[in-house]
Amino acid sequence: MGIETAGEWLRNKGVSNTNIDFVETILTFTSTAKERDNKIDEINKMLKTTFPEKNAKVNPNLTFSQFDKILRDNGIVIDLSEMLTRYKEQGSCVGLCNQLLESQ
Secondary structure: OOOOOHHHHHHHOOOOHHHHHHHHHHHHHHHHHHHOHHHHHHHHHHHHHHOOOOOOOOOOOOOHHHHHHHHHHOOOOOOHHHHHHHHHHOOOOHHHHHHHHHOO
16 A cells, blocks of 8 residues: 555545645645735635635735634644645645644
8 A cells, every 4th residue: 555645645534525625725825825925815816716615815924723723614624734744745835834834
């Protein structure tokens, strides 16, 4: 058996595909917002269009506790440290994952 990707790990924890897409979108959009903070309004509009049932806003200065709250407020309860470590290990959003892990 190979190593699980972060998405596979989340799926095995009972997280739906829609919620996995939401988590990955938040990570990707937050990474983008860090580089393009002049586009935050556009990024948040795209987030709301993509996930109209979710309540979240991208913030380029996102902290671990803020990310945890976003997930919990949207019904996603997981070990955030483990998830971020898995995304980092597979090379996804390494800088953001490191920043979030350091801010816990």
